[in-house]
Amino acid sequence: xxxxxxxxxxxxxxxxxxxxxxxxxxxxxxxxxxxxxxxxxxxxxxxxxxxxxxxxxxxxxxxxxxxxxxxxxxxxxxxxxxxxxxxxxxxxxxxxxxxxxxxxxxxxxxxxxxx
Amino acid sequence: xxxxxxxxxxxxxxxxxxxxxxxxxxxxxxxxxxxxxxxxxxxxxxxxxxxxxxxxxxxxxxxxxxxxxxxxxxxxxxxxxxxxxxxxxxxxxxxxxxxxxxxxxxxxxxxxxxxxx
Numbered sequence: 001x002x003x004x005x006x007x008x009x010x011x012x013x014x015x016x017x018x019x020x021x022x023x024x025x026x027x028x029x030x031x032x033x034x035x036x037x038x039x040x041x042x043x044x045x046x047x048x049x050x051x052x053x054x055x056x057x058x059x060x061x062x063x064x065x066x067x068x069x070x071x072x073x074x075x076x077x078x079x080x081x082x083x084x085x086x087x088x089x090x091x092x093x094x095x096x097x098x099x100x101x102x103x104x105x106x107x108x109x110x111x112x113x114x115x
Numbered sequence: 116x117x118x119x120x121x122x123x124x125x126x127x128x129x130x131x132x133x134x135x136x137x138x139x140x141x142x143x144x145x146x147x148x149x150x151x152x153x154x155x156x157x158x159x160x161x162x163x164x165x166x167x168x169x170x171x172x173x174x175x176x177x178x179x180x181x182x183x184x185x186x187x188x189x190x191x192x193x194x195x196x197x198x199x200x201x202x203x204x205x206x207x208x209x210x211x212x213x214x215x216x217x218x219x220x221x222x223x224x225x226x227x228x229x230x231x232x
Contacts, residue, residue: 004159040224041224042119042221042222042223042224042225043206043222045219045220048217055217056217088158090158090159090160092160097217097218098217098218099218100146100147100148100210100211100212100218100220101148101165101167101210103150103162103165104160104162104220105162106152106159106160106161107159108157108158108159109158109159111158
């Protein structure tokens, strides 16, 4: 596999369910990101990890819980979500966080629907 | 005020027409970076170009060209002789420190380009 992969591609869950989104990058990068893309809104940065350490949490509700066990893998654990959390969740990676010049490489996203 | 403004929400053209996607940004930093990404229906954002604030040279890559003008804080993207495969949402993005310790990438709302045969 190459690039950034995300599983599952589609997920439907009830408000009381617990599920996890998985992201894996095969680029040797050290920074990984979670974004939320809702209809007609700009991409919202949720979390940033640099060398496995969380460096940014943009006031994301605690029902979203990230985990980064190593530089290649990133998870987003979901529990007791709300219908407004339905969105496309995108994972991205870049060589590292400290420089603004690095482009980010994105996965195909997980389309989440909360019923 | 938005940091990255893409005023065109949707554009529809006929194949072979030229089309320009506008991007206006706002920053107080002297060092910053601008990007364009393409998001086809499959979902993943594809990196197209990066430009740093000290390099105002325009760039051409095949049918794509970019016009960076600091005087007007604009970084416009032109597709020449558009093709159906160019249909996608295009995002302009700004990377800046903005007083923080980490660079932050801020995206515009995107422009949906539809190229009709």
